[in-house]
Amino acid sequence: MVKVRAARPAEAEALTGLVMRSKAHWGYDAAFLAACAAELRIRPDEVTARRIVVAEDPEGAVLGLASLEGGAPQATLGLLFVEPSAIGQGVGRILYRDVLRRAVQQGVRRLVIDSDPHAAGFYRAMGAVAAPTASAPPAGLPGALVRFEAAPAPLADWARAWTGGGRAVHVGNVAEFNAQFGDSSLDAEQSAAHHYSCLAAFYSPYPSVLVLPRAVPAGWTELVCRQLGWTGVEVYDGLVERGPGLVEAVRARPALAARLTGAGEPLVPWGLTRPFGLLAGRPWRAGELRYESKAAAHGLFGRILAEGGHPGIVLPAQVRAAGRWAAARLLAARARAGESTVLKSEHGVGGSGTTVVTAGQVRAAGGARALLRRLPRGPLLVEEFVDGPADPGAARDLTYDGFVDPAGRVHEVGAALMDVTAGAYRGATVGPGAVPDRAEKPLLAFGAAVGRELAASGYRGWFDVDFVVDAEGRLAPTETNLRLTGPSIAFMVAARLDALRGSGHLVRIADRVELGARLPEAQLDELCADLARGCAELGAVFVPAIPTGAFDPAPWLGVLVAARSLETLDAAEELVRSEAAAVGAMFDAFEPADRPPDPARRAGERP
Template identity: 70%
Template sequence: MVRIRVARPEEAAALTELVLRSKAHWGYGREFLERCAPELRIDAHEVGPRRVVVAEEGRSAPVGVASLEGDGARGTLGLLFVEPAAIGRGVGRALYRHAVARARELGMRRLVVDADPHAAGFYRALGAEESGGRNGLVRFEVELAPPAAWVGAWTGGRAAVHLGNVAEFNAQFGDASLDREQRAAHHYACLAAFYSPRPAALVLPRPVPAEWLDLLGRQLGWADVEVYDGLAGRGGPGLSAVVRGREALAERLTGLGLPLVPWGHTEEFARLAGLPWRAEALRYESKAEAHALFERIAAAGGHPGIVVPGQWRARTRWAAARLLAGRARAGQDTVLKSEHGVGGSGTTVVTARDVREAGGARAVLRRLPRGPLLVEEYVAGPGPDGVRDLTYDGFVDGSGRVHEVGVALMDVAGTGYRGATTGPGVVPSWAEKPMLAFGEAVGRELAAAGHRGWFDVDFVADGAGGLAPTEANLRLTGPSVAFMAGARLDEVRGGTHLVRVIDRVELGARLPGAQLAELFEATAYGCAELGAVFLPAIPTAAFARAPWIGVVVAARTPEALDAAADLVRSKARAVGEGLRE
């Protein structure tokens, strides 16, 4: 492990020698080094004013040195050198990220780096943006925007314990459209890595590859994340109950004094975390209850552009058939929904033509999962700019205050969620303002009902630019992963990132663990070459019978983001094709 500490004046001479050895590593001759020596020297009286720090590994002598110089809004990374024998072990990355964090603490808004050409690739990979050069050096600049207000409020600015209880959350609703064995839910529990910007521990139902977390740690600047995986068996108790049943583990997780963050709240999680439990607090996870809430808020006024679609509860299949048949005769398309389906499960669009071609409404319904149905008016779109599926994310803190996180553009095929994109300019202004206002209003109602934690409100844009709220989710979601990853990348890399969650990337062949790790490393390298970041989000599904992975990509421009997404898919296809040959 690399540890950063403040340098001492009496170390100045030894640190100067380290700097010169590091510079010489790139093949520079004695004469050149002698000319550079005055600029590279660290004098004892300068150690404090130049904010010199050193990197250590264990109790060894310093293996790296860096300085952060300047005052006001603009700082300079004056030095960053690593002992040649320690290059490649993460020392330079640790020093750089320490300098970025310290500069932000000091109120600096821009950090300038004049880098040796041999180190240019290192700074590019860490997110610094090239801005020219002078005297044979390559100049980089790093924007240091303050974090969004919600970041500090979510977990109090601290690391957190993340509990991947996706299956446990889904099971409490018993929705007929959900997989009874919760196979997919256990894979999606890997998203626990992104339940906050900085995990201290992950608790997971299935075993995960160690290489997966190592790559995430390097990309996101995590250190010493504890992992407790393989805790849930098929058909067994929920993850929170398993943890509670292991006394030493429960004491360890709750004794860290850090927030416990689940995918969603359950009675068992409340017992584990020592929180009050009210099942009523989740009432608006129901699509029918959420719809009624949307109607009340819209009827109260103040939300122009929000159009709530009609919805009717069909208590029997006969009642659903009559409603569907009547709408089809009128030439109207319909959305059929189960009460608590997730990610598009249990939601089906049925056109008037579908009903005719199937031979009637009853024939259509026989193809759907059993259980009560909601019959909803279909909203024809897309809206302006081709925008169709959108979402608002926010959360309610422990005191009942609503915090706005932001809005995202979702990728939905039919009714199935495939991913989301967040970042500046992703959602057009005509949609952003009404979404933020309506999402805030929903959040206040959720808080009044007792909900504490993350929530979202999904919208569909119609052809006239209206926004139809379609459901609320009282838990973490795919878009929330993008917000968390973006917040962390902004912190450790500077600037502001566009982030895209790709829910499923098909592999075409099951991969051995070693080959999956190679795929991840090669993809991360390729994305870095494009100026993007690759974060594997769901690795365990690569070992499923029909293998796939979930991923996150991030970049600062739409072009780089699209290129990275294309690269991820092409790498996945190539591996599958290679195994079949």
């Protein structure tokens, strides 16, 4: 493992030699190198003043060096050079991240980098942003330096509060959380939930341990750790292939349970359950989760609005129907009035159990009863459909994320734009500019009010409030989720990347990116590595989020992409989707022309 330490004055001559070898690696001629020598020389009395550090291997061989020069609020990355034999092995990445970390500690908020043109791709991939001007080369010398800037940032306040600023044990108990509600709209086998348990990698900005029901590819965890700068992450996977009993499987292994609970690190689950309470030594209070019910959440929203103070918020009307026949009667009455309707199960997740029915669909089917087979059994909620903005490109589905800490304090995380189609969640985008300015203030105010009510009810943990935007631009709250979700994962990754690469990241989670073919594990690793390189060339970051879907009969991936502009983010997502879809092209020549079509693919679910 490469280690970073402070350079010593006695190493100045040897470090100068490393710098010149690294510069020569790019093919500059002797005259150019001779002209650069004075500028690149490191003198013993400069080593401490320029805050030079070195990266060394386990045998103590120096592989590279970097300097952080100047003081807050603006500093300079004066040197970053890697021994030619070590280029491409991640040494430069380690040194660059160390410079950003030290800059944060010293209060630096703007880091200037004058890059050799051959290294410009590296700094772009590391998250530095090209500056408007480039520095001129010395007279008579080839190649202008390329100027970049970075904005060193500490870990967000909410992220430090979430896990106390340290690492955490992540428990992927998605199926276990879903199963406790017994909702008829959910898959009894919880197969989708086991895929979504892979998101346990991102339950906080920096895990120490991942606990997963299904086995995951080793190459996946290695790439995720490299992209997010994690080291020393332990993975315990393959504990449960079917059913919801992940935590019970952990408790049945005393040594593993002791490892997870004995390190003094917080245990972070997808959501609270009785088995998790036993594992974590946390009193189980089933009543904490009552607002996971869509009907209970609707009542909570109504009580908050009755108190006033939220003029930009409207509440859709909602009626509980005892079963499908009662729901059909209510649906028929609304259809006769020309109104669309949202039918919801009590605890459906990710759009499961949620159906939008228009008056035209009722007429085309010959009446509401003909649509009964589309509805889950059991109690149903019949809700007014909220017409959205006339502009199809306008923001429609938004969410607020926050959490209640063990002391009952509410922490605001932020707002996100969700991708929802026909009631099914497909992904979300977080970061600067993701949510329209006029919607953000009322959304944050109402989300905080919900958080205070949840805290008063005894709930402790992550929560969100989902909204739709009506035709007049007002926000209509639709449900709460007392657990982690896809948007929360995007917030975690954004916080990590901001601390790792500088502030200002937009992060998009796309729950389902279709693959053109099923791949062996080695080829899946190769595809993900190619996508990481391709996104880096765009100035974006690619992180595979859900790898196990790639082995389904209709293969898919869950992915995260990050960038500093919506344009780059869109380009990165398009690259990922097109490359993933093209995976099967190589097999077309070997398959019969009359082969059966691919199985129908359902939309991704938000657990």
